[in-house]
Amino acid sequence: MTERRRGAVRSEKARVAILRATAAQLAERGWDQLTIEGIAADAGVGKPTIYRWWPSKSALIADALLEGALALPAPLPADTGDLRTDLVDWLEPTLRLTEDPESTALTRYLVAAAAEDAVVGHRLDEASPATRVLAERLSIAKARGELAPSASIELIVDALIGAFIMRALRRASYEPGQAAALVDAVLSEQQGSARAPD
Amino acid sequence: MTERRRGAVRSEKARVAILRATAAQLAERGWDQLTIEGIAADAGVGKPTIYRWWPSKSALIADALLEGALALPAPLPADTGDLRTDLVDWLEPTLRLTEDPESTALTRYLVAAAAEDAVVGHRLDEASPATRVLAERLSIAKARGELAPSASIELIVDALIGAFIMRALRRASYEPGQAAALVDAVLSEQQGSARAPD
Amino acid sequence: MTERRRGAVRSEKARVAILRATAAQLAERGWDQLTIEGIAADAGVGKPTIYRWWPSKSALIADALLEGALALPAPLPADTGDLRTDLVDWLEPTLRLTEDPESTALTRYLVAAAAEDAVVGHRLDEASPATRVLAERLSIAKARGELAPSASIELIVDALIGAFIMRALRRASYEPGQAAALVDAVLSEQQGSARAPD
Amino acid sequence: MTERRRGAVRSEKARVAILRATAAQLAERGWDQLTIEGIAADAGVGKPTIYRWWPSKSALIADALLEGALALPAPLPADTGDLRTDLVDWLEPTLRLTEDPESTALTRYLVAAAAEDAVVGHRLDEASPATRVLAERLSIAKARGELAPSASIELIVDALIGAFIMRALRRASYEPGQAAALVDAVLSEQQGSARAPD
DNA sequence: GATTAATCGAGACGGTACGTCCAGTCTTGGA
DNA sequence: TCCAAGACTGGACGTACCGTCTCGATTAATC
Known part of the structure; x- marks a missing residue:
């Protein structure tokens, strides 16, 4: 009982490339200098493809965070009992x-x-x-x-x-x-x- | 023994108006929506006057902070001895x-x-x-x-x-x-x- | 064997509106007072759209000339044989x-x-x-x-x-x-x- | 019956320097690129000194013309009788x-x-x-x-x-x-x- | 010789337009 | 139906000059 309509399906390749590019560009240029245009170019994707799926720059970051593409190299607390x-x-x-x-x-x-x-x-x-x-x-x-x-x-x-x-x-x-x-x-x-x- | 050159002197009125407008606009619209153009218009000042004295949006904020125009309504710690x-x-x-x-x-x-x-x-x-x-x-x-x-x-x-x-x-x-x-x-x-x- | 790339095509409506506005503004305000900004506003067009296709004010005029939007109401020489x-x-x-x-x-x-x-x-x-x-x-x-x-x-x-x-x-x-x-x-x-x- | 008021008199040195600079800048950069600021800088003069005596760029050129600072190296018609x-x-x-x-x-x-x-x-x-x-x-x-x-x-x-x-x-x-x-x-x-x- | 006013240089001012970058939307043709 | 490409309107960017203004310094006629 798939609800899928006719036509091409969302491209997973594009999704991943966009999130990767977002993480890369954020790390490289910072929040202020982060541009959708730059992400699109970096990901080899059209701008509308980004706007179709994410409403804003921040939503991109949020997703990139979830994807684990942006984690700091922080250590984890251990449990030695002390x-x-x-x-x-x-x-x-x-x-x-x-x-x-x-x-x-x-x-x-x-x-x-x-x-x-x-x-x-x-x-x-x-x-x-x-x-x-x-x-x-x-x-x-x-x-x-x-x-x-x-x-x-x-x-x-x-x-x-x-x-x-x-x-x-x-x-x-x-x-x-x-x-x-x-x-x-x-x-x-x-x-x-x-x-x-x- | 002042080294003051000849020529018109910096307008204190403009300086204050700009810092006030910066604080007002920041509180009102946030960092991302903060525009130099908006500050200039709000302060009744030309954009070049802002760029003449501050290199960036952030420098404006930094100065507005110093000027005390942006303080939070935070209480102060007292000293009761305890x-x-x-x-x-x-x-x-x-x-x-x-x-x-x-x-x-x-x-x-x-x-x-x-x-x-x-x-x-x-x-x-x-x-x-x-x-x-x-x-x-x-x-x-x-x-x-x-x-x-x-x-x-x-x-x-x-x-x-x-x-x-x-x-x-x-x-x-x-x-x-x-x-x-x-x-x-x-x-x-x-x-x-x-x-x-x- | 057209070499056309994919993507949206140049807007003929914008092109014509810009040339018309250029002619109108030139006739109205003269060369010196002619501003790209004014033409853009008059034509209902963004400035970048003008800069995308014309490198300068003069190129605009040159095209408006070719388009015949700027002709003087001059008479034409006849050929009566004399x-x-x-x-x-x-x-x-x-x-x-x-x-x-x-x-x-x-x-x-x-x-x-x-x-x-x-x-x-x-x-x-x-x-x-x-x-x-x-x-x-x-x-x-x-x-x-x-x-x-x-x-x-x-x-x-x-x-x-x-x-x-x-x-x-x-x-x-x-x-x-x-x-x-x-x-x-x-x-x-x-x-x-x-x-x-x- | 001199109408002269007291005070410093118009500086001939400045007048000449301005006209010379006007001619030089016009020849060098052209009409469109000619700026009062540039002329003032070139002549070593303050902008108001120019505005005090000439109402516009064109008036400057007109005067420079009269001063003969802008003559073309054109030959003169002779009178040989023929x-x-x-x-x-x-x-x-x-x-x-x-x-x-x-x-x-x-x-x-x-x-x-x-x-x-x-x-x-x-x-x-x-x-x-x-x-x-x-x-x-x-x-x-x-x-x-x-x-x-x-x-x-x-x-x-x-x-x-x-x-x-x-x-x-x-x-x-x-x-x-x-x-x-x-x-x-x-x-x-x-x-x-x-x-x-x- | 002191006074005084116009002029000078310098340059800050409120503005306007520049030419550019990017936002976010829309359109086109290929897959 | 989705995708890439890219043109579109629009708005802000930071810069260059505009023409006006305000300074302190200089200069020369008048007192």
């Missing part, structure tokens, strides 16, 4: 990403897209698998009692990711070792344990 | 700002500008006096011993402001009362002490 | 055109365009069908022996048209009856014959 | 000027200026001393009976100069020897005499 260690071991290299110009640039472009478009904004936490895994890790911690029941996982994630984004926006350098201090600050539960100096 | 209380009392209404569409919109526009332009990014912490005062309050807290000497004030500010910005970007609603939980999480040092009921 | 009579009967009303402000203005605008642009210059003799017909009439005269074989038709045409243009440029009034004197002067061959009183 | 010889000897090298790109360019620029501005038009016959001398020579010829009393000197001059201008506008090459044919055509009186072939 929340503090896991978070520090994740946050430290994550913040170090701010030392990589390409990563900060891509971050800023995604933030710009999120700022302009609600759909991209809603999907901002999918910009990297790290965010999802981080939320899961915190969930588990809460279940295990590593985290107070009153803690808002959503807000903690926002604070950690937000700190990273703020560094990218402010073009601020990262001073190694600060990750531990932030995690300690965030995780009041950890207090009694020994703190790594600096 | 850091936790002060932070919660500041963070709660600040996060509540995310319920105001105009404030979140302006926040996103500023973030977009910061994402596109390094100068705006560097001045992002001046977007609101709140950021400055917050950093000062934390400094005082560190001096008083309310905060561990190893704590990175910069990173804590990034995390708190970042959390706010993330909510604005994600168009996430704020559930009242979470502020306290975040502050508690951030301020591990405070833990042992009695918590003033919010 | 060259002198034909020329006088043509030159007299032609020079009288200098009494019509619109005609002299259009003449000057065309001259200005020809002065600025080589293509318009090359087509200057097509500004009016009169020039072509005049050259033909002189050719016939030469074949018939009404004109010396050594006479340069090109130069005689230049002199006659040039005299007209000079009056237009000098804003000089025309004293009726002088046409006969000029023709007589030009047509030395006619001399011996009786001169019909004009 | 009108035909004198005219041929003048017209031949004059038409040959059309072989010199600089001369034709300057001619076209002056024509453009005359087309746009009535004052320049009225002074067009002063563009070169040749025009004046030519009219004088024809006057003398008429007095001597070399020219018919009914001949319109004004129109003959227009025809001869007009022929030259037409060549310049049409970017037409000049075929040597045609001058004699034109003069013969113009001077019906000369008819009986031998004509140089072609």
Whole structure:
């Protein structure tokens, strides 16, 4: 009982080429300099083909995000059973990403897209698998009692990711070792344990 | 011993009108829809007058920020002597700002500008006096011993402001009362002490 | 064996509207005040559509000339068999055109365009069908022996048209009856014959 | 009974520099590309100094013409007593000027200026001393009976100069020897005499 | 010799048009 | 029916000059 009408069917090749081109052009030129025309040319596609399927530049980015074509090379939080260690071991290299110009640039472009478009904004936490895994890790911690029941996982994630984004926006350098201090600050539960100096 | 050359002098009236118009147009139409032409028309000024003094849209925003024409209606942290209380009392209404569409919109526009332009990014912490005062309050807290000497004030500010910005970007609603939980999480040092009921 | 590529085809409607608007604007405002922007607005067309097909203001005029949209209301030389009579009967009303402000203005605008642009210059003799017909009439005269074989038709045409243009440029009034004197002067061959009183 | 008010007097140095710069820029860049700004810069003068004394670009050209800063290197008609010889000897090298790109360019620029501005038009016959001398020579010829009393000197001059201008506008090459044919055509009186072939 | 007003250079001003780029829509012909 | 190609209207870009204006410095007639 296929509902397909007569005529050619949507070209998967074109769809993929467009999303790839979107990701490539975004990484290369940034949000502001991103043009549908450029994407069409890069993908070897006519402009109307893009407009037929996506209503806006931002919708393209949102889809490219979902497609995983735009993920940052961020590490994933592990689950060793020790929340503090896991978070520090994740946050430290994550913040170090701010030392990589390409990563900060891509971050800023995604933030710009999120700022302009609600759909991209809603999907901002999918910009990297790290965010999802981080939320899961915190969930588990809460279940295990590593985290107070009153803690808002959503807000903690926002604070950690937000700190990273703020560094990218402010073009601020990262001073190694600060990750531990932030995690300690965030995780009041950890207090009694020994703190790594600096 | 001024080196002033001969010739007509820069018009202060035009300068102010342009910055005001920039702020008004940004708040009204957003970063993407912001046009120099529109600003010029709004300010009653010729386009070349803008280009003579500012190299780009972003530079205009950066200056409008400095001029204080773009401040969010954010509360300022107080200093009652109790850091936790002060932070919660500041963070709660600040996060509540995310319920105001105009404030979140302006926040996103500023973030977009910061994402596109390094100068705006560097001045992002001046977007609101709140950021400055917050950093000062934390400094005082560190001096008083309310905060561990190893704590990175910069990173804590990034995390708190970042959390706010993330909510604005994600168009996430704020559930009242979470502020306290975040502050508690951030301020591990405070833990042992009695918590003033919010 | 057409080499036509795929894609939309040039809009004839736009082409005609642009040339018409060019002629109208030139006649109305003159060469100096002629703006591409004005033509585009008048023709209900985007500026890029004009720039896509014509490299300059002058090229537009040249095409409008070819299209016949800019012809002066000049009379045509007849062929009664008597060259002198034909020329006088043509030159007299032609020079009288200098009494019509619109005609002299259009003449000057065309001259200005020809002065600025080589293509318009090359087509200057097509500004009016009169020039072509005049050259033909002189050719016939030469074949018939009404004109010396050594006479340069090109130069005689230049002199006659040039005299007209000079009056237009000098804003000089025309004293009726002088046409006969000029023709007589030009047509030395006619001399011996009786001169019909004009 | 001097009406002079107190204060500095008009600077002759500036006046001359401006007219010189006008002539230089016109010859160099043409009418269309001629800018007051460029003239001011070239003359080392402020724009208002120009606007104070001349109402328009064309007025500048008109004055530069009068000042003799823009004369074509045209020969002058002589008076050997033989009108035909004198005219041929003048017209031949004059038409040959059309072989010199600089001369034709300057001619076209002056024509453009005359087309746009009535004052320049009225002074067009002063563009070169040749025009004046030519009219004088024809006057003398008429007095001597070399020219018919009914001949319109004004129109003959227009025809001869007009022929030259037409060549310049049409970017037409000049075929040597045609001058004699034109003069013969113009001077019906000369008819009986031998004509140089072609 | 001091006063004073017109002129000078410089250059900022509000504008207009430039010629270009891209947006988003529409049209055409091939697959 | 969808696709590529590309022409279309339209709007903003950043630049070049326009003609006016406002400066401080200079200059020369008048006091």
